[in-house]
Amino acid sequence: MQRPLPLGRRGVALLVIFGAAVLAWWGLGLSLGQLGAGSGGGWSLAADFFGSALHPALHYQADFVPEGTQPFLVRVLESARLTVVFAAAGMSLALVLGLLLGCLASESWWEGRGRGGASLRWILRAFIVAMRSVHELLWAVIFLAAFGAAPATAVIAIALPFGGTLAKVFSEMIDEAPRRPAEALQALGASPAQRFLFGLLPAAAPDMAAYAFYRFECAVRSAAVMGFFGITTLGYYLRLSFENLHFREVWTYLYALIVVVLVLEGWSALLRRRFVA
Numbered sequence: 001m002q003r004p005l006p007l008g009r010r011g012v013a014l015l016v017i018f019g020a021a022v023l024a025w026w027g028l029g030l031s032l033g034q035l036g037a038g039s040g041g042g043w044s045l046a047a048d049f050f051g052s053a054l055h056p057a058l059h060y061q062a063d064f065v066p067e068g069t070q071p072f073l074v075r076v077l078e079s080a081r082l083t084v085v086f087a088a089a090g091m092s093l094a095l096v097l098g099l100l101l102g103c104l105a106s107e108s109w110w111e112g113r114g115r116g117g118a119s120l121r122w123i124l125r126a127f128i129v130a131m132r133s134v135h136e137l138l139w140a141v142i143f144l145a146a147f148g149a150a151p152a153t154a155v156i157a158i159a160l161p162f163g164g165t166l167a168k169v170f171s172e173m174i175d176e177a178p179r180r181p182a183e184a185l186q187a188l189g190a191s192p193a194q195r196f197l198f199g200l201l202p203a204a205a206p207d208m209a210a211y212a213f214y215r216f217e218c219a220v221r222s223a224a225v226m227g228f229f230g231i232t233t234l235g236y237y238l239r240l241s242f243e244n245l246h247f248r249e250v251w252t253y254l255y256a257l258i259v260v261v262l263v264l265e266g267w268s269a270l271l272r273r274r275f276v277a
Helices: 007-029 034-036 042-053 072-105 114-131 136-147 151-175 178-187 191-230 234-243 247-275
Strands: none
Touching: 007 136, 034 247, 042 247, 072 114, 072 151, 072 191, 072 234, 072 247, 114 151, 136 151, 136 191, 151 191, 178 191, 234 247
C-alpha cells in the first residue's frame, strides 16, 4: 500500500513552486538593495509616489497650463470613456472571431461529418493557439510598425489574442455542454448542423456569455495599457503624468481606471446571474 505524502500533493506542489521562485531569484541576482540604486532616488521616489495616493489631483500639477486646455477632470473622464470604447470595439471583433473559430474548433461540430474534418479542426486549433500565444502588447508593437498610433492598431491588437482565448474556451464549453437536447434532435432525424445549432450551442450559451463578460473587463485593462503606445486612453495620460513626476495626477488616472473596472464588474455580475441562473 502506497503511503500518503507527508505534505499532501498540494503541499508538494506549493513547495516546488516556492523552490522554483527561489532559484529564479538567485539566478537573476536579485536583491532588495537594487531598488534604491537608481538615479531617481529609489526609496524616496517610491515614498513620494505612494504618498500621493492619499491626495489625488483634481487639477493639473503643472505650473503652466496652456490656455484652452480642457479641465483636468474632464480629460480624466474623456480618457476613461475612450478606454471603454476601445475595449468594446476590440471585444466585439474578438467575439466574432471567438464564436466562429470556437464552433469550428469543437469536436461537437465535426460529429457525423466524416474523418476529413479532423485535420481541418487541428489546423484551426493551431491557428487559435498562435492567436492567443502572442500577448496584445506584442501585437500592438507589430501593428504600430504597420499602421502607426491609429485606433485600428489598438482594436486589432486586443481582438486577436482575446479572440483566440475566447475560441479555445468556447470550444471546450460547447464540447462539455449537456448532450441530451442534441441526442433528442438526432432521434427526430435532425442534421448534424441542426443538432449543433439547436441542441448544443444554446446549452453552452449562458456559460459562454458569462466568460465573455469577464474577458470584457480584462479588455478594459488592456485598452488602458495601449495608452503607453500613444493611443489616447487612460494609459496615455497616465504615462505623461508619470514622466513629469506628477504623481497626484497619476493616482487620479489610476483611481478612474479602478472605478471603471468596478462598475463593469458590478454590471457584468448582474448579467451573469441573469444569464447563468
